[in-house]
Amino acid sequence: MLLLINAAAQEPRPDLDGDLPEAVGVVRAQVRLQKLDFWVRYPDYLAYELMTEYEKAPDEPGLLDLSEEILSSQEPDLRRFPMLRHRFGAFEELDDALAVLVERGLLKKTQVLRERRVVEHRYYLLQAGRTLAEGIVAQAPALAWYVDRTKRVVALVDGLGGSQLKKRQYLLRDYADTPIGSYITPITDQARERLRALQTIASPPQPTRFDGQEAS
Numbered sequence: 001m002l003l004l005i006n007a008a009a010q011e012p013r014p015d016l017d018g019d020l021p022e023a024v025g026v027v028r029a030q031v032r033l034q035k036l037d038f039w040v041r042y043p044d045y046l047a048y049e050l051m052t053e054y055e056k057a058p059d060e061p062g063l064l065d066l067s068e069e070i071l072s073s074q075e076p077d078l079r080r081f082p083m084l085r086h087r088f089g090a091f092e093e094l095d096d097a098l099a100v101l102v103e104r105g106l107l108k109k110t111q112v113l114r115e116r117r118v119v120e121h122r123y124y125l126l127q128a129g130r131t132l133a134e135g136i137v138a139q140a141p142a143l144a145w146y147v148d149r150t151k152r153v154v155a156l157v158d159g160l161g162g163s164q165l166k167k168r169q170y171l172l173r174d175y176a177d178t179p180i181g182s183y184i185t186p187i188t189d190q191a192r193e194r195l196r197a198l199q200t201i202a203s204p205p206q207p208t209r210f211d212g213q214e215a216s
Contacts, residue, residue, distance in 0.1 A: 001037070001097045002106060003143070006133035007150040008036055009125045017122070023108065025125035031088065031162030033123065035169060038090035039153045040146070041081040043070045044188040046153065048172065051194055053156065064202065066152070067195055076188040079145070085178035089166050098123070106132060 009025025017026055027033055039046040047067040054063040070076070083090040101107035106129030112120040125133075137144045157165055170176045178184045 001094070002101055002129060002133050003136070003146050004033070004036055004040060004150045004153075005107065005123055005125055006130060007147075007154045008033070009123075012124065017124070020108070020124060022126050023124040024127050024130050027123045027125075028120060029162040030094065030121040031166060033094070033121075033162075034091055035089065035162055035165035036150075036153055036157070037092065038083055038169065038184075039156070040149050041079075041083060042184070042186070043075040043079050044186050044191045045169075045172070045175070046156075047071050047076075048187060048191045048194065049156065049168070051191070051198055054198065058202070061202075064195075064198060067191075068199070071188070071192050071195055076186060076191075080186060082183040085175075085180055085182055085184050087180055089169055089175070090184055101129065104128075 005027050006025070008027050010027070012020060012023045012026045016028075017023065039049065047070040050063045050067045050070075054060060054067070057063070083092050085091070098107060098109055102109055106126055108124040108126060110122045110124070111118045112122065133147075137147055157168075172187065174187050174190070175184055
């Protein structure tokens with residue numbers, strides 16, 4: 001979670017965040033954090049989303065390449081960390097994980113109240129948190145995958161808010177049709193089938209002559 005917040009954090013704004021000199025970044029809204037977390041925890045859904053972006057911009061072959069890298073590996077099984085389907089989509093209780101970061105002085109969590117109800121959660125990354133996140137691979141090389149993946153997920157949806165991300169994830173029927181309170185099911189086979197179709201379009205078979213040699 002620290003790595004995801006570090007990747008997604010924006011520059012704090014005095015007009016929105018007040019005077020917080022100790023904060024070096026902020027993620028506004030729990031919905032946004034939950035949706036980003038979902039794509040880190042479900043590599044097959046991320047690959048599917050990358051293919052959707054590729055169809056919008058086929059001049060970006062790297063999107064298709066990364067989809068293939070994910071789907072041709074064991075990531076969809078080994079890296080999947082299931083999330084429950086809540087009434088607002090993928091959900092994971094964050095309080096326990098964030099409490100550890102707050103206790104260690106890596107993060108500060110606040111709430112925006114309106115008419116005595118919480119309307120937004122804000123997660124402020126402190127300098128100690130950024131320092132740890134940026135140097136963590138040197139201490140624990142096995143976490144390099146998470147550093148890279150959180151950055152890729154954030155880059156994919158740069159500029160989009162939590163509500164926009166929620167709508168995008170609901171476009172997939174497997175996700176939307178998961179019963180509330182159940183774990184969201186994987187779509188690995190569906191994603192691989194789509195990848196094969198897109199690769200065929202991107203690199204159609206070359207016509208051949210009757211003698212078996214490629215036509216010029």
